[in-house]
Every structure is written in C-alpha cells, then in structure tokens.
Amino acid sequence: MNATTQPIIETLGLVKDFGRTRALDGLHLSVAAGEIHGFLGPNGAGKSTTLKILLGLIRPTAGTVRVFGVDPWADPVSTHRDIAYVPGDVSLWPNLSGGEVIDLLTGLRGGADADLRRELIEEFEFDPRKKARTYSKGNRQKVALIAAFARPARLYLLDEPSAGLDPVMDAVFRRQIERVGRDGATVLLCSHILSEVEQLCDRVTIIRSGTAVETGTLGELRHLKRTHFRVTGLADPARLAALPGTHGISIDGANAEFDADAADLGAVLAGIGEPGISGLTVAPPSLESLFLRHYSDRSDSGVQ
Amino acid sequence: MPGVVQLALFQARRDRVTLPVWILGIALLGFATSNAVVTQFGDEPSQAAILTLAASNPAFLFLRGLPDGTGVGAVVFFQGYAFTAVLAGLMSTFLVVRHTRTDEELGRAELLGSVPLPRAASLAATLLLGAAANLLLAVFVTAGYVAAGLPVPGAAGAGAAVGAVGVFFVGVAAVVAQVLPSGRSANGAAAGLVGAAYLIRGVGDALGTPAGDLLHVSSAWPSLLSPIGWGQRSRPFTSLDLLPVLALLAVALILGAAAVLIRQRRDVGASLLPQRDGRERAGVGGTSFVGLAWRLQRSTLAGWCVGAAALGAVAGALGPLVSETVSSVAPLKDLISRLVPGGQAGLIDVFITALLGVAGVFAAAAGIQAVLRMRAEEAEGRAELLLAAPVTRARWLGANVFIAAVSAVVVSGTAGTAAAIGLGLSGTANGPAGSVVPAALAHVPAALVFLAAASVVFAAAPRLSVPLGWGMLAAGLVLGEFGELFGLPVWLQDLSPFRHSSAMPVESFDQAGALGLAVVAAALAGLAAYCIQRRDLTA
Numbered sequence: 001m002n003a004t005t006q007p008i009i010e011t012l013g014l015v016k017d018f019g020r021t022r023a024l025d026g027l028h029l030s031v032a033a034g035e036i037h038g039f040l041g042p043n044g045a046g047k048s049t050t051l052k053i054l055l056g057l058i059r060p061t062a063g064t065v066r067v068f069g070v071d072p073w074a075d076p077v078s079t080h081r082d083i084a085y086v087p088g089d090v091s092l093w094p095n096l097s098g099g100e101v102i103d104l105l106t107g108l109r110g111g112a113d114a115d116l117r118r119e120l121i122e123e124f125e126f127d128p129r130k131k132a133r134t135y136s137k138g139n140r141q142k143v144a145l146i147a148a149f150a151r152p153a154r155l156y157l158l159d160e161p162s163a164g165l166d167p168v169m170d171a172v173f174r175r176q177i178e179r180v181g182r183d184g185a186t187v188l189l190c191s192h193i194l195s196e197v198e199q200l201c202d203r204v205t206i207i208r209s210g211t212a213v214e215t216g217t218l219g220e221l222r223h224l225k226r227t228h229f230r231v232t233g234l235a236d237p238a239r240l241a242a243l244p245g246t247h248g249i250s251i252d253g254a255n256a257e258f259d260a261d262a263a264d265l266g267a268v269l270a271g272i273g274e275p276g277i278s279g280l281t282v283a284p285p286s287l288e289s290l291f292l293r294h295y296s297d298r299s300d301s302g303v304q
Numbered sequence: 305m306p307g308v309v310q311l312a313l314f315q316a317r318r319d320r321v322t323l324p325v326w327i328l329g330i331a332l333l334g335f336a337t338s339n340a341v342v343t344q345f346g347d348e349p350s351q352a353a354i355l356t357l358a359a360s361n362p363a364f365l366f367l368r369g370l371p372d373g374t375g376v377g378a379v380v381f382f383q384g385y386a387f388t389a390v391l392a393g394l395m396s397t398f399l400v401v402r403h404t405r406t407d408e409e410l411g412r413a414e415l416l417g418s419v420p421l422p423r424a425a426s427l428a429a430t431l432l433l434g435a436a437a438n439l440l441l442a443v444f445v446t447a448g449y450v451a452a453g454l455p456v457p458g459a460a461g462a463g464a465a466v467g468a469v470g471v472f473f474v475g476v477a478a479v480v481a482q483v484l485p486s487g488r489s490a491n492g493a494a495a496g497l498v499g500a501a502y503l504i505r506g507v508g509d510a511l512g513t514p515a516g517d518l519l520h521v522s523s524a525w526p527s528l529l530s531p532i533g534w535g536q537r538s539r540p541f542t543s544l545d546l547l548p549v550l551a552l553l554a555v556a557l558i559l560g561a562a563a564v565l566i567r568q569r570r571d572v573g574a575s576l577l578p579q580r581d582g583r584e585r586a587g588v589g590g591t592s593f594v595g596l597a598w599r600l601q602r603s604t605l606a607g608w609c610v611g612a613a614a615l616g617a618v619a620g621a622l623g624p625l626v627s628e629t630v631s632s633v634a635p636l637k638d639l640i641s642r643l644v645p646g647g648q649a650g651l652i653d654v655f656i657t658a659l660l661g662v663a664g665v666f667a668a669a670a671g672i673q674a675v676l677r678m679r680a681e682e683a684e685g686r687a688e689l690l691l692a693a694p695v696t697r698a699r700w701l702g703a704n705v706f707i708a709a710v711s712a713v714v715v716s717g718t719a720g721t722a723a724a725i726g727l728g729l730s731g732t733a734n735g736p737a738g739s740v741v742p743a744a745l746a747h748v749p750a751a752l753v754f755l756a757a758a759s760v761v762f763a764a765a766p767r768l769s770v771p772l773g774w775g776m777l778a779a780g781l782v783l784g785e786f787g788e789l790f791g792l793p794v795w796l797q798d799l800s801p802f803r804h805s806s807a808m809p810v811e812s813f814d815q816a817g818a819l820g821l822a823v824v825a826a827a828l829a830g831l832a833a834y835c836i837q838r839r840d841l842t843a
Contacts, residue, residue: 055692058840080694087692091685093600094409094486097582100590107591108693129581133409133486144689157692 006069008033008155008186009054014063016049016210023049025210026063031203036177036187038201040291046210047190048088051157054188055085067155081109084148088159088190090140092132098143099128105147112150120146123172137164149176156180156187162196174200194288206294213294225290226259231272232279243271254278307421311429312436315403323437326395330388330466331444337384338452340790341376348374355379356518361651363658366510366618369536370521377458377541380449383789385462389532390502392441392470396434397494400477403430406487408573417572424567427478431560434474442467454541461540461549468552472531473498475559482566485575492607499611505530507618510655511625531555593695593703598710601674605711608670609718612663616719619659620726620740623652650810656723656740657810663719664747664805665781667712671755672773674708679762679769683843691841698833705759705829712751720744743808749821750801754780756828763835766842 009031016024024046031037041047052058053065056072056079065072072079092101102121106112121128124142132140141164148156156177162170177187177200191197197204197218204221206214214221226247234240237256240249245264250257260268272280316323345351355371358364365371369386372378404427407413416426446463450456477494484490508527515521527533534548566576589595678701681687691697720741727740758773765772783792783800797803804821806814 052688052841055688057688057691076691077694077696080692083692085689085692087685087688089685090689093596093686094488095582095603096599097584099584100582100586103586104591104596105689105693107586108593108690108695110694111591129584131579131582134579 006033007031007066008035008068009037009188010064010066011050011053012064014050014053014065015061016046016053016058017061023210024053024060024063027207027210028212029205029215031186031188033186034181034184035203036181036189036201038197038204039188039190039207040192040197040204041207041294045207047207048159049210050207051085051087051159051188051190054157055080055083082154084109084151084153084156086141086144086148086156086158086161088163090137090144092135092140092143094131094133096132097129098126098132098135098139101132101143102128102147102150105144106151109151109153112147113152116152117146117150120150120176123175124169138166138169141165142169145173145176149180152180152183152185154185156185156189158187159190160192161189162191162193170196194291206291208294214290221290222284226261227265228257228259228283228289229268229272230255230257230279230281230283231277232256233277234272235274235276240271243268307419308425308428308432311416311421311426312432315429315433316436318403319399319433319437323395323399323440326391327437327441327444330391330395330441331448333391334380334384334388334445334462334466335448335452336790337786338376338380338449338454340786341380341383342453344789344791345379346376351375351379352519355382358382359514359518359521361654362510362622363655365512365521366506366622366655367658367662369505370509370512370523371519372521372539372542373519375541377449377454377462380452380454381458381462381539381541385465385536386502386505386532388445388466389469389535390498392438392466393473393498393501393532394495395441396438396470396473397477397480397498398491399434399437400430400474401481401487401490401494403433404478405481405484405490405575409485409487413572422568423572424564427564427567431474431478431563434478435471438467438470438474441470457544458541461538461544461546464546464549465535465538465540468549468556469531469535471556472552472559475556475563478563479559479566482563482570483576485577485579489603492604496607496610500614501530501532503611503614503618505533505536507622508533509536510618510622593690593700594706596690597674597677597704597707600677601707601711604673605670605714608666608673608711608715612666612715612719613722615659615663615666616722616724616740616744617726619656619719620723620728621730623655623727624730653809656727657743657807660719660723660740660744660747661802661805661807663716663744664751664802665777666719667715667747668751668754668777668780670715671708671712671751672758672777674711675704675755675758675762676770676773678704678759679766682766682841685843688841697836701759701763701833701836702829705755705832708755708759709752712748712755713745716744716748716751717741739809742813746806746808746813746818747802749818749825750805752825753801753821753828756825756832759832760828760835763832763839766839 007030009029011027011029014024014027015022027046027050029050039047049058053060054067054072056076059073067079068082070079102117103112106117124146126139126142126146132143135143141161145161162173165173174196177189181187189197189201201218203217204215205212232255234256237251240246240256240258244267245261246268247259345354351374355374358368358371369382371382413426442463445466446459449459449462473494476497480494481490484493505527508523508525508530509521511524511526512521513524523533527536531552534552537548538545589598678687690700720743723740723744754777757776758769761772762769780800780802783797784802787797787800801821804817806812806817
C-alpha cells in the first residue's frame, strides 16, 4: 500500500555547492509513481546536477533526497537496480562497438531482454558493429537509449534524451516513453523540447538557478498563465491600461495587443466589449510563453 | 602562411601549461645532472674512475650512452644525454598527436577545416609549433648546462643535439598520425618508436668497443640506426660535429613534408590504416568491470610487453656477448676481475640485473596507466554510465586495480621470459637462465606499490591523479637512478619502492622486502576503495 502513495522521487531543500558556485539552492522535487514528469529549465539551472544526486553519484551539500524511499548516496546499489539512466552528454569507449557497449551497460544491470534489445536496434535503425569512435552524436545517444530501454526499469532518468535524434528517431523515442509509461514505470525527463513535454508529460517542474519555480500539471500551469489578446477597432486603446490584470500593452494605430491574467478574463472581456471592435484574436497561453518567462532574466524581474 | 602562423599560435595557447612544464623539466634535469657531476666528479681522477667503471659495464653503456673522455661536459653528456633525448622525443610525439589525430578523432579538426585555409594548414601549424618548441628546448637545455658552469659552445651543441632529436620525432609523429586512426594508437605507436630509438642505441652502445685508455667507447653499428644514436655522435663537449644534427633536421623535414602530402590527399578523419568494424555482441566477460578493464588495457599492455620483451631479449642475448667483448680488452679484464665478483659470469648478471630493473619500471608504468584510465573514464563521463548500474564503486576500482596488477606481472614476466630465451639461444651454459624469470618478477611488488598509490590519489584527489600518478613514478625513478649521483640523503632515496626490490640475480631474493612492499600495496588499495565511496564523481 505504502509503495503506491510514497513518491518515487522526493527531494527537500536540496543544496549543492561546487566550490563557490551554488548549483542547487533548496530544490523541492516530488515525482509520484507511474508519473511522466517533465523537468525543465535553462542551461545551467541544475537539472543534470539533480540527476547525479538522484543517482548518488554526487552528494548534496544540504537537504534530503529519497529515491524509492532510500537515500541514493547511502545505498546506490539497491536504488540503481531499478533505474535506467541516459546522461546528457553520452561519451562512449572509442574502441568498443555499439553492440558491445549496450551489452556492457545492460549486463551490469542484470542483462537485457533479448527481444527488446533486438526490436530497439531495429526501430532505431542502429548498426551495432561500428566502433563507438565513429558514431555521430545521434548514434551515441541511440546507444544510451537502447541500453536504457532494453531492460525494464521502475524509474527512468533521462537527461535531454532526444538531443541529436532526427524527427523519425525522435518519434521512436516517444513511443518508448509511452510504452514504459503504460507499463507503470516512472520517468523524469529533462528536456528543452516543448512539444515533447506537452505530448509526453503528466506533470512538469520548472527549475531556475537551482530552485523549482513552478510545478504542477500542464493544465494547472496554463491556468496560472496569461491569455494573449489582439483587438482591432477599440475607440480608446489607452483605456486598456486601466483594466485589471492587463500586461504588456502595445498599440499600433487601431490594433492593440496585450496579455491578460486568467483571474481577470471576465473583467477584461467586459472592458473590451464595445460596439466598434472589428477584430478579436485570443490565443491560449502557450507552454512556450511560460518557459520564456522563466528562462529569461528580464521578464522574470518585470513580472513577479 | 599568416593563417598557419595564426593556427600555430592558437595551438601554442592550448599548450601554454603543458609545453613549459616539459621544456623546463627537461632543462632542469640537465642542470641538475651537470651540477651533480660538477660537485661529485669535479677532478679528473674521479672522472676517469667513473668512465672506466662505465666502460667495463655494458649495462651502464646500454642505459646511459658512450663515455667520451674526461672533462665535466663530456661526463655530463655521457650520463644525461640519452634520457634527455628520450624526453625530448616524447614531448614532441605527444605534442604532434595531440594537435593532429586526436583533434581529428574528437571532431575539433572539422571546425577548423571550415576556415579558408589549405587542408594541411593545421598540420603545418603543428609542425611549426613542434619545431619552435624544440628550438626553445635547445635554448633552455643549453642555458641549464651553462648555468651549471659548462662551456658555452659545448652546451649549445648538446642543446642542439637534444632539440634535433625532438624535431626528428615531430616528423615521425606527423607521419604516424596520418597512418593510424585514433589518437591513442598514434600516441602509443609514436612513443613506442621513441623507445625503440633508445633501445637500438643501447644495443649499439653496449656492443661498443672500448678504447685502450678505457675513457672512450665507440659504438657498434646498431647505434647508427637510431636517431638518438645520431645525436650522440655530435660529441658536443669533445669534438663538436654538427653533421648528425643537420642530418636529423633533414630527415625531419622529409618526414614532415611526407605527412603534409598525405594530409592533402586524404579525407578528414580518414587514416591509411582504416578503422575496422567491431563485434555485434559483447564477448565473454564483456559485461563485467574486470572484462571492461581488460578490454581497455589490453592494447596498451601489448605495447608495454613489446618493450619489456625487447629489453629482456637484449639482456639475455646480449649479456654474454658484451661480457666477451669487454673481456677481450686486456686492461678491462683485470679491472673486471677486481670490480665484479665472479668475473665474466658476474658481468652477465650485472647486465641482466640492470635491464630487468628497467623492465620493473615498465611494469609499474603499465600498472599506473591502467589505474589512471579510471580518471579518464570519470572525466569524460563514461564512469557515470557505469556507476548508474547497481554495482559499488569499490568493485569498479577493484576491477581496475586488479587488471593493473595483472599488467605489472605480465610485463615483468614477459621481460624475464624473453631474457631466459635470449640466454638459452646465446648458449650460455652456466648462465642464470633459470633464475631470470623470478628475477624479473622480483620487481612486481614495487610496481604494485606504485599502482596502488596511484589508485589512492585517484580516489582522494581525482583532478590531481594524472600528474601525481606519473609524478610519483618519475620521482621514484629519479631517486633510484639519480639519487646517488645527486648525493641525496639515504632516507630520501629509500622512499622509492624500487630501492626495496631485490636486484636479482646480482642480489639474492629479499623475502622481507618483497612482503613489506606487498603489504603496503594492499593497504593502499584498501584505502583507495574506502576513499572512492566518499567523494563526488568529478568531471
């Protein structure tokens, strides 16, 4: 019973310092069993550091971390038994063939599922005989992905796993995520590719400068965000500024564009509902605008 | 051409720490050697004594070079030139491969290949940098000798000889980098050629003919096959001859031009020996840490074994020959019967003992290399992939240290076996054939201490492990080879594990010493296994 209610990943107030640099600054992250969790943030936000702490490869400076309810630093071996990992920058042994690396990595975890291994190699259109030295970035990525998916795991930690894959291979990758998701596995997916996150993830955590700034389902996050309006023919566009919850107003002749907070949508609609308007476009809040807000410094300081 | 200079400056910037360390290190070794000679062999009688001793001992000739008369400069050149030349060769081959084949393998060359310069511009820049580095080396070596009080013309000649050997190997490495597909294989092959040059010179010098006064030895023909032998022929402190130096530079020029021609005609990333496909599935043991460690070490180990086998064969096959040569010179015969207990048979032992000692250094180096491979695995992100599996770090470390220890045993064993075969073939009836394998293996405990110490450094201070790991071996070597020459205190010399190995067959086997070394090695390995669990994985 406990296994289903207890989160698979739980970190509280995670801090990691590298010398004078603070990579993580009180990170809270909770991933429930069976969840496909998007982990997003700009470069250098601390995503890879978090994954390394979850694997017990590095030790947090402060805070607690539990994977399957166990501290991965204290007991890496037992946690790793159920984890498949794809690092962000896949580096391989130049003199080993791709097939040998796949067998090595799955072998250390107890051996690959022979059928899965064969299917994955076929689907990823991968040539396992070539030496790793000759592989492109995409092919190195395939080695790590095949090794990760060729043996069932309870938790998949994936650090920008589709980087370097072409669109066809990316589709293969997404099918694999859906497959392990159906089998009830938990996935923590670091990504920059918004369509990937929208398609695959149930919940999302956005991290910035080592702190989680947003977490929730995509629906919840959208709800918090602003809707974009484009209105033509307002008699007095300057009046928009007086409406509650409007931001970023730009006026170009008869056209006006602005963003409105979700909570004030009713008031905004009533405010612009005048006889003269000749055009109205309303765009739902995109994941992209949400990220851009968190990724760039300027919008961050401007809105909070 | 301005583009080539610009590229060379860029490459020099990448080497701004590495090259000064090499150059200053080599120059400092030259300075220290001359300083020691000046203080210890300042007067002519003591110089004559050391030269006579050397002339009567082919092992000395093999390792150091040819005595060339009295005079501080001549003694310094005899004692230090061969080592200095090897270092210059290694500096040059590593420099060239780093900027050519390794860059191509890692895709950096492609980035530079897109600039509007000829295809071979980057290689030409590397050749330029190599030449400049060796010019600087020649200047600094000269300065080191002059600072120790040697005459300027001789010092300049010696510096030029060392620099010319370096330039020669710049050319050699440039060609090797065109032939072999990976940076590692190119580095191994080019460094192997430096080793071969030293070895061939050693054979020629050990077979050399001592002059009647025992203060000079002239080399036999094999020395002429070695660029290091050529440089030795410049005889800077006695009768300076720049012809060998010019010959070295001319051959280097031809080799460099050949490399440029090949580069202009081949694809980026391609090599004359192509990359072959590998296996589709892992072989037996291909899914364990020990199997992986073995897989990564075996080609390196093969390289060390070739070197050890060459040394052993030289020791076995040449020992009897050189002792005959030496004994045929009447004044030497008297000297030997006074100096070496056992006379001619004893001389064979001395020769074999010295060379097996060098094989022991090879064994330690092979082991250290296996241990330090863990650092490369960690820094390049592969350890992360491995340690995400449900296995402890201690097991990973243990597997690598185990393969390192196996390497040390195999290298020593190879040297001993080759020596035994060599002795057998040369038909020495009462020779120590049966005892040379154990004699070679007697150096294993000291090698184990070195590789275990390297594993502790790796486990405790990963970022320092490569310089410290090799630095410890270098320190051990300097203490062992030069400790007495430099007049270092005995306790300091005793820090070197090599000092506690039994120098068989001259000495008998020292059980307590071997056991002590083995215990220290085991304790260090245990400490490493403890430390590795308690640190972050560090890029």
